[in-house]
Amino acid sequence: MRSETEIPFEDNPFSIPVAERVKRLPPYLFGKINKLKYQKRVAGIDVIDLGMGNPTDAPDPLISEKLAEALADSRNHRYSVSNGIENLRKEVTKRYWKKYGVRLDPDSEVIACIGSKEGFSHMCLALMGPGDTAVVPSPSFPIHVYGVVLAAGNVIAIDCRDPEKFLQNLAYTCEHLYPRPKVVIVNYPHNPSTTVVEQEFYVELVKLAKKYSFLVISDFAYADICFDGYQAPSFLSAPGALDVGVEFTTMSKGYSMAGWRIGFCVGNEEMVRALGTIKGYYDYGIFQPVQIAAIVAMRHCEAAVDSVAAEYRSRRDVLCDGLRRLGWEVESPKATMFVWAKIPELWAEMGSIDFAMKLLDEGGVAVSPGRGFGEEGEGYLRLSIVENSHRLRQAVRQIGRCTKIKPATTE
Numbered sequence: 174m175r176s177e178t179e180i181p182f183e184d185n186p187f188s189i190p191v192a193e194r195v196k197r198l199p200p201y202l203f204g205k206i207n208k209l210k211y212q213k214r215v216a217g218i219d220v221i222d223l224g225m226g227n228p229t230d231a232p233d234p235l236i237s238e239k240l241a242e243a244l245a246d247s248r249n250h251r252y253s254v255s256n257g258i259e260n261l262r263k264e265v266t267k268r269y270w271k272k273y274g275v276r277l278d279p280d281s282e283v284i285a286c287i288g289s290k291e292g293f294s295h296m297c298l299a300l301m302g303p304g305d306t307a308v309v310p311s312p313s314f315p316i317h318v319y320g321v322v323l324a325a326g327n328v329i330a331i332d333c334r335d336p337e338k339f340l341q342n343l344a345y346t347c348e349h350l351y352p353r354p355k356v357v358i359v360n361y362p363h364n365p366s367t368t369v370v371e372q373e374f375y376v377e378l379v380k381l382a383k384k385y386s387f388l389v390i391s392d393f394a395y396a397d398i399c400f401d402g403y404q405a406p407s408f409l410s411a412p413g414a415l416d417v418g419v420e421f422t423t424m425s426k427g428y429s430m431a432g433w434r435i436g437f438c439v440g441n442e443e444m445v446r447a448l449g450t451i452k453g454y455y456d457y458g459i460f461q462p463v464q465i466a467a468i469v470a471m472r473h474c475e476a477a478v479d480s481v482a483a484e485y486r487s488r489r490d491v492l493c494d495g496l497r498r499l500g501w502e503v504e505s506p507k508a509t510m511f512v513w514a515k516i517p518e519l520w521a522e523m524g525s526i527d528f529a530m531k532l533l534d535e536g537g538v539a540v541s542p543g544r545g546f547g548e549e550g551e552g553y554l555r556l557s558i559v560e561n562s563h564r565l566r567q568a569v570r571q572i573g574r575c576t577k578i579k580p581a582t583t584e
């Protein structure tokens with residue numbers, strides 16, 4: 174597993190003496206698929222790409238207009254402040270208050286990040302070192318595991334697809350493991366499994382955090398992409414959450430600003446300060462025009478976030494209905510921009526990597542094999558609903574065509 178976005182095709186060993194931490198990163202499981210995708214594209218073959226969770230739609234024009242205006246001002250081209258400009262941090266606190274009823278201090282409890290992934294990785298570095306252990310959700314969005322690994326921490330993966338069981342297993346782990354986990358990472362709505370929770374989950378999590386003295390990092394990347402009246406709760410809305418943890422949000426998904434690289438870490442003052450200390454050494458903040466445009470986005474483009482979510486919902490329906498018509502067992506997710514689909518019985522034996530290769534090679538549809546998210550993802554595929562409904566219907570037809578023929582038995 175590795176970042177979904179950094180995609181070397183091959184894992185050539187280094188001939189220079191790289192650091193141990195680089196060697197600790199395992200071979201890239203999406204490599205084979207990305208290579209084939211690339212070869213097809215070079216050969217002029219159309220690929221319907223449901224592989225990465227990379228939004229293809231443009232942000233609200235107002236946001237881009239503000240960016241252009243801010244670009245024209247020469248004062249905005251200098252290094253910015255590492256923590257994020259004041260008005261941006263204030264806007265984040267207003268949004269948290271309005272959406273989740275959580276009061277935050279913009280000076281001490283909010284920090285802007287160069288995308289939430291950057292912030293998350295550096296938070297791991299700020300909190301962990303050799304001998305420290307983190308509980309991570311499994312199956313895993315790769316950086317949840319490798320942020321810890323790069324910080325030289327140990328990983329305990331707990332299946333997060335049944336939130337109640339996750340809490341039970343977490344309590345058991347804290348009771349029996351010595352030293353106890355120092356950090357617990359949660360990510361609901363969850364990438365890749367799309368599992369969601371209600372606020373009660375966080376109430377219990379905070380109680381456990383206080384009982385067993387661990388810190389919580391909540392990755393809330395899909396906060397804005399919820400469907401059918403479901404509203405994902407913020408970890409910080411649980412009583413006492415500010416005492417034990419932080420939450421990461423992003424403008425990549427709801428505002429379709431993935432390439433702009435802007436996200437936030439909010440919550441526990443000392444954790445935010447620790448992250449700020451690391452970032453103060455590593456970076457000079459986000460390009461200021463991006464920060465200014467982000468303020469406008471949060472102030473004036475909430476309707477655009479709603480219509481982005483509505484668009485993903487209608488794509489979800491197209492894809493889930495289509496796959497069900499092919500006989501696949503799929504649950505319609507309540508949030509995220511993914512469908513987490515069980516590989517049909519007929520093809521299950523093949524394994525998720527080979528089955529994903531087949532869909533790409535014979536069907537022209539790229540998907541992510543569940544195995545790419547760790548062992549617990551085996552048996553599943555993750556399909557991103559980043560292509561439009563017309564392309565998704567076409568994807569279903571192509572998947573149907575290439576999976577019609579019964580696979581040859583292995584005996």
Ligand SMILES: Cc1ncc(COP(=O)(O)O)c(C=O)c1O
Pocket residue numbers: 226287288289290291314360364392394422423424425431435436
């Ligand atoms: C769970 C999760 N967290 C974080 C991110 C990265 O967000 P950002 O673009 O803010 O770095 C993603 C993106 O795919 C994600 O799925």
